[in-house]
Amino acid sequence: MRAGVVFASSLAAAVVGAAGLIATPAAAPQRAGAPRAVTYTRDVAPILNRHCVDCHRPGEIAPMSLTTYAEARPWAKSIRAAVATRVMPPWYADPAHGEFANNPRLADAEIATLTTWVDAGAPEGDRRDLPTSPIAAGGWTLGTPDRVVAMTAPAQVPASGPRIIADYAIEPLTFEADTYVSAIEVLPSNRTVTHHAIVNVKDAAGTRRIGGFQPGGATTIYAPGYVRLIPKGATLALNMHYNPKGTPQQDTTKIGLTLARGPVQKVVLTAMSGSRALDIPPGAANYEAVGTPYVFTADSHIVSLLPRMNERGKDFRYTLVAPDGRAVVLLSVPRFNPDWQPSYVLKTPIAAPKGTRLETVAHWDNSAANRHNPDPSQRIGFGPEIMNGYFDYTVDADVPTRTAAVR
Numbered sequence: 536m537r538a539g540v541v542f543a544s545s546l547a548a549a550v551v552g553a554a555g556l557i558a559t560p561a562a563a564p565q566r567a568g569a570p571r572a573v574t575y576t577r578d579v580a581p582i583l584n585r586h587c588v589d590c591h592r593p594g595e596i597a598p599m600s601l602t603t604y605a606e607a608r609p610w611a612k613s614i615r616a617a618v619a620t621r622v623m624p625p626w627y628a629d630p631a632h633g634e635f636a637n638n639p640r641l642a643d644a645e646i647a648t649l650t651t652w653v654d655a656g657a658p659e660g661d662r663r664d665l666p667t668s669p670i671a672a673g674g675w676t677l678g679t680p681d682r683v684v685a686m687t688a689p690a691q692v693p694a695s696g697p698r699i700i701a702d703y704a705i706e707p708l709t710f711e712a713d714t715y716v717s718a719i720e721v722l723p724s725n726r727t728v729t730h731h732a733i734v735n736v737k738d739a740a741g742t743r744r745i746g747g748f749q750p751g752g753a754t755t756i757y758a759p760g761y762v763r764l765i766p767k768g769a770t771l772a773l774n775m776h777y778n779p780k781g782t783p784q785q786d787t788t789k790i791g792l793t794l795a796r797g798p799v800q801k802v803v804l805t806a807m808s809g810s811r812a813l814d815i816p817p818g819a820a821n822y823e824a825v826g827t828p829y830v831f832t833a834d835s836h837i838v839s840l841l842p843r844m845n846e847r848g849k850d851f852r853y854t855l856v857a858p859d860g861r862a863v864v865l866l867s868v869p870r871f872n873p874d875w876q877p878s879y880v881l882k883t884p885i886a887a888p889k890g891t892r893l894e895t896v897a898h899w900d901n902s903a904a905n906r907h908n909p910d911p912s913q914r915i916g917f918g919p920e921i922m923n924g925y926f927d928y929t930v931d932a933d934v935p936t937r938t939a940a941v942r
């Protein structure tokens with residue numbers, strides 16, 4: 536799942552729907568003596584589309600693309616091994632803490648289908664059975680958005696030099712009324728140099744994050760009735776982080792907004808527990824920082840967690856501490872992967888009553904042993920490294936009476 540935020544309800548429906556597609560010959564009653572053949576087009580492609588192609592497609596982090604039969608066929612035996620051992624799909628949250636709606640883990644029946652297919656010689660099947668590609672026209676993964684705002688001019692990224700972190704001008708979009716948004720997708724045109732992007736909403740009340748792009752998380756969608764609010768008179772701003780990659784490059788990032796339809800139940804807010812007091816010595820293999828706790832000022836529910844660090848990030852943990860001191864770990868990412876930073880969507884939103892503290896702690900590996908580390912000889916402060924323990928939440932008292940206006 537590419538989605539940054541998917542709630543249990545919608546995801547469970549998707550999984551149930553998906554399970555219906557999978558009839559493994561092993562489980563199916565044998566008709567006329569011969570089991571139905573498992574084919575790529577009918578049985579395997581839907582599984583790869585659902586669980587693998589987010590990463591296994593051009594421009595993404597996996598080494599090979601698995602979007603067509605021609606691409607997947609040579610990898611059949613590796614696929615069997617990778618899914619049987621559950622090495623793939625990778626998932627970075629420690630299973631000891633929390634249950635997440637967007638955990639891409641395969642069902643046993645799906646593993647059986649893939650194994651049976653490979654054992655049978657990985658047949659293609661009838662091309663008319665092919666499911667539609669999950670990658671929509673124009674590259675949008677959430678379907679065509681209602682509003683698209685692009686950079687007014689391409690960002691120029693030189694061949695070399697320091698990373699670029701800057702705001703870029705986007706086409707003006709005036710919000711003449713409070714606007715509820717059900718999905719936000721950020722689409723860079725050039726992922727080679729795009730490290731991440733942040734979409735902020737700006738108004739008299741300040742600047743707040745409402746969406747973003749980071750490897751593994753380009754979209755933010757909500758369950759029906761869960762929306763983002765772009766207040767009347769607000770504007771959007773786009774902050775980009777580019778890394779030069781050896782040749783001059785350009786990028787034109789677009790922001791796609793899907794307007795909410797139907798009644799509004801809850802407005803989703805983003806806040807963070809993090810730290811700017813980072814001073815990581817050269818070569819330090821386990822530098823620790825503790826985030827400033829976020830204290831809930833009203834009864835709330837946490838819906839998702841998005842730990843953000845850069846190349847030296849090693850691990851990240853969120854703990855919810857009740858006023859009486861009881862603590863529960865919400866998310867632990869013991870082997871943080873800077874190339875894959877999804878939002879971890881809680882299967883069930885977690886209550887954070889007034890006075891509850893959300894605490895974070897993270898570590899960085901600035902040693903040469905960290906394969907992501909561009910330069911272990913540098914002393915690293917805030918900027919090159921970050922500790923942003925983002926999380927999305929809703930306020931219980933939020934009144935579910937508004938209706939989203941589509942205009």
Ligand code: HEC
Pocket residue numbers: 582583586587588589590591596597598610613614615617618623624625639641751875
């Ligand atoms: C979160 C991103 C991601 C997802 C989702 C994912 N993969 Fe991968 N996959 C990778 C990466 C990255 C590698 C390269 C090895 C590594 O770094 O772990 C890889 C490697 C592999 C390999 C090993 C290639 C080799 O060199 O032998 C196979 C096979 C594979 N993936 C199959 C799958 C299948 C099948 C799925 C879906 C069921 C899947 N992957 C889902 C990221 C992903």
